[in-house]
Amino acid sequence: xxxxxxxxxxxxxxxxxxxxxxxxxxxxxxxxxxxYKKYPAEGPTFLISISSIKDKNExxxxxxxxxxxxxxxSLHIVPSQPGDSAVYFCAASDMEYGNKLVFGAGTILRVKx
Amino acid sequence: ETxxxxxxxxxxxxxxxxxxxxCEQHLGHxxxxxxxxxxxxxxxxxxxxxxxxxxxxxxxxxxxxxxxxNSSHLFLHLHTLQPEDSALYLCASSPSRLGAYEQYFGxxxxxxxx
Numbered sequence: 700x701x702x703x704x705x706x707x708x709x710x711x712x713x714x715x716x717x718x719x720x721x722x723x724x725x726x727x728x729x730x731x732x733x734x735y736k737k738y739p740a741e742g743p744t745f746l747i748s749i750s751s752i753k754d755k756n757e758x759x760x761x762x763x764x765x766x767x768x769x770x771x772x773s774l775h776i777v778p779s780q781p782g783d784s785a786v787y788f789c790a791a792s793d794m795e796y797g798n799k800l801v802f803g804a805g806t807i808l809r810v811k812x
Numbered sequence: 813e814t815x816x817x818x819x820x821x822x823x824x825x826x827x828x829x830x831x832x833x834x835c836e837q838h839l840g841h842x843x844x845x846x847x848x849x850x851x852x853x854x855x856x857x858x859x860x861x862x863x864x865x866x867x868x869x870x871x872x873x874x875x876x877x878x879x880x881x882n883s884s885h886l887f888l889h890l891h892t893l894q895p896e897d898s899a900l901y902l903c904a905s906s907p908s909r910l911g912a913y914e915q916y917f918g919x920x921x922x923x924x925x926x
Contacts, residue, residue, distance in 0.1 A: 701854065708852065731913050740821075742902055742917030743855075744814060788855065792913050798843050798906050799868065800915060802855040 702726045703791050705803035714812045718776040722789030722803055725770065729791040733800065734763060734774050737786045746787075747774070779810045815839040818903050818918035825893065826926055833888040833921045835903030842908035844886040845915065846878060849900040861886060862908045893925045 704723045712718045722732075730751040735743035749756040749763045749772065756763050762775045776783055789803040816837045825831050837844065846858040860868035861880040875897075877889040886903055900922050904915040 703854070731911075733913060735917075740919065742814065742816070742818075742904075742919045744917070745914050748913065794910065797867075797910065798862075798908065798912060798915075799857060799860060800913065804852060804854045 700725075701803070702729075703789055703801050703803040705787075705789055705806050707806050708804075709807040709809070711809045711811060712779045714781055714810055715778045718774075718779045718783065718808055718810065720774040720776075720787050720789075720806050720808065722772045722774075723770060724772075724791050726791070726793070726801075727770065728793045728795060729801075730793045731791065732763070732765060732772050733790045733792075734761075735788040735790060735802075736783075737788065737805070743788055776808075779808075781810050781812045784808055784810045814916045814918065816903060816905055816916050816918035818901075818921050820921060821919065822922045822924075824924045824926060825890070827893060827895070829893075830889070830891040832890065833901055833903075833923075835886040835888075835918055837884055837886075837903075837905040837916070837918075839905055839916060841905040841916070842883050843906045844880060844883070845904040845906075846886065846888050847902040847904065849902060849920070855902065859888075890923075893923075895925050898923055898925045 733748040734746040737743040765772045786805045790800040847855045859878045879887040900920045902920045903918045906915045
């Protein structure tokens with residue numbers, strides 16, 4: 700039973716436009732959420748995170764939004780660049796999990812130039 | 813470069829072979845992890861070590877045997893694997909304190925079992 704779900708296996712966006720990647724979770728105890736980015740032949744790298752006490756966190760072109768009532772978070776990339784083409788993983792955790800993360804299956808983002 | 817290295821990067825082994833994967837982190841972290849990533853599936857947590865002690869074994873078959881001799885090194889010993897064990901094996905590390913959620917990943921070992 701997947702606690703973190705990324706229902707879109709892939710997304711294709713034109714360069715300069717907005718990319719929106721979505722993630723849903725089922726465990727209401729999750730209180731911290733992260734996005735990781737993965738290029739082929741590399742490990743995932745941390746991108747941005749958000750605590751459950753916030754509903755938005757912004758870092759440059761990347762913004763994560765959290766809707767706790769809907770158990771939904773999204774990652775917005777504006778403007779999208781070809782170098783953003785990668786697999787994006789959503790992950791979640793809570794104090795009960797300690798330092799363990801639960802990952803989604805990932806969304807492949809392709810940014811076309 | 814994330815400060816976490818893994819060797820080898822690629823490994824092909826037969827079902828009767830014994831091999832080991834190595835992970836080393838240079839970040840001063842005290843928690844280390846092994847994950848398995850199969851195509852189109854979430855990263856599956858296999859093992860967690862905190863301060864060299866195993867604190868999590870996520871129902872991993874005994875043909876996978878982890879070893880953590882110190883906080884900087886983590887090994888995954890493999891023996892009599894099955895073709896379905898072919899996957900990308902990722903090592904990660906993090907601080908061991910509560911609330912330190914960010915994990916830093918190595919590049920992974922692509923394992924093929926023939």
